[in-house]
Amino acid sequence: MNLKELSENLGLSQTTVSRALNGYPEVSARTRKRVEEAAKTYNYSPSTRAKGLATGKALAIGHVIPVSSRHEMMNPVFGDFITGAGEVYAKAGYEMILSVVADKDETKVYESLKARRAVDGVIVHGPRIHEPRIALLDKLDLPFAVHGRAVGGTRPYPWLDVNNHAAFAQATSYLIGLGHVRIGLVNGLEDMDFAHRRRTGFCSALTTAGLTPDETLMRSGEMTEVFGYHSTRELLDQPDPPTAIVVSSMISALGVRRAIEDRGLVMGEDISVVTHDDCLSYLQNGNETPIFTATRSSVRDAGRRLATMLLDTIMNPDHTAKQELLEAKLVIGASTGPAPRKD
Known part of the structure; x- marks a missing residue:
């Protein structure tokens, strides 16, 4: 069942049904309950696009990955981070847009994402010591959070890093x-x-x-x-x-x-x-x-934490930028021992 059919079944406008399912306060509690029960009965779930039209948001987070011999992002570390972040996005009703681009096209991709309102925010991966993407995203006014941290930017920005x-x-x-x-x-x-x-x-x-x-x-x-x-x-x-x-x-x-x-x-x-x-x-x-x-x-836990931080930044743009420094734990294994004696 689609939105139009559900609306006709209830005798309500599509706008009212959409607003009821997305928690708009102007919809009465009685109407909201009626719509939610009908949606459950008919196994109706609004598409991300429909939700986006109702809320004015893309309900998507961007990850722009440059293809470069100096970036080894497509590896198990990146995979675990994305898995952790994806768990948070899914729970919050967000989708993930992953763009793998040539280094020279990276700026254009960010500009395009902003111009098309394709995403509500982006995660910045692999920051350099002086990271140009921070200033770029500030200029575009595109919400972001950095996996790592770096010198740069015109204001405090959200980041999560290991010490x-x-x-x-x-x-x-x-x-x-x-x-x-x-x-x-x-x-x-x-x-x-x-x-x-x-x-x-x-x-x-x-x-x-x-x-x-x-x-x-x-x-x-x-x-x-x-x-x-x-x-x-x-x-x-x-x-x-x-x-x-x-x-x-x-x-x-x-x-x-x-x-x-x-x-x-x-x-x-x-x-x-x-x-x-x-x-x-x-x-x-x-x-x-x-x-x-x-x-x-844990890089998977880092993915969860940073995704949560970015969603909070999107929902509360006027709040002070959150920053989190994780401490690594030293675990002792079989690969270390006393320095060998010299004969």
């Missing part, structure tokens, strides 16, 4: 406490805000312990298994290789482990590894005993 600096400082300090003094870093792309903060946390912990950060022990790149593998091979080839490595991704950590095992070394004995674990649905860090010692923070 990357603190997480990597804690991971590095833990290794130092085990006696490691030669510690490597296999990081993400350091023009990305999260990777920059992880590097500063790593270096800060070394400096605090009286150790000098060594650039020759640091690698930065796309967080892939292959990158982790080749970076670790390079580190182990050095005359004075590291006895421990801090890694920015579970995916990269798999490559780190492969390189260690290729050398006939034992992870957790000959060389220790601490990674970041996003609690991925299809890439679990072991069962009861974690494979890797890790700084842990």
Whole structure:
């Protein structure tokens, strides 16, 4: 049954029925109850488009993903985030519009979404240290929330981020406490805000312990298994290789482990590894005993939280922008142990 048929059955206008189903206060409680009971009886559910016409909203959230060799967004981390956000959208009656575009077309896509009123807001993924999209969305007056944070924008903006600096400082300090003094870093792309903060946390912990950060022990790149593998091979080839490595991704950590095992070394004995674990649905860090010692923070939960934040921003545009900093938890696994003694 469609809206027209339901309206005719009730002897009411389509506008009245639509307003009753969307909770407009000018519709009497008696009429609203009658309409809701009829909708339930006839198994009628208004389409998103119909709801949008009634409320003046698109009832859709946009996710614009640039296709670039410098963005590894289409991976399990992104998938888990989208799943968490999607759960919130569905419960609130919103749809998701996912646009995968060439980098050069990204600005035009945001402008088009705004001009066509295709979405009520957008999530910004993978912010750089100085993120141009923040100023752009401010200028367009298009509600947004950032997964991460960055310098930029003309006003406070909604964001949700992991305390990357603190997480990597804690991971590095833990290794130092085990006696490691030669510690490597296999990081993400350091023009990305999260990777920059992880590097500063790593270096800060070394400096605090009286150790000098060594650039020759640091690698930065796309967080892939292959990158982790080749970076670790390079580190182990050095005359004075590291006895421990801090890694920015579970995916990269798999490559780190492969390189260690290729050398006939034992992870957790000959060389220790601490990674970041996003609690991925299809890439679990072991069962009861974690494979890797890790700084842990659920990216699916982050998706839920940020989606809720954006919907609140859309509904209450005059409220102060919400910002949330999540603390990662250090979990101890089998990949770390005391620094090996030198003969």
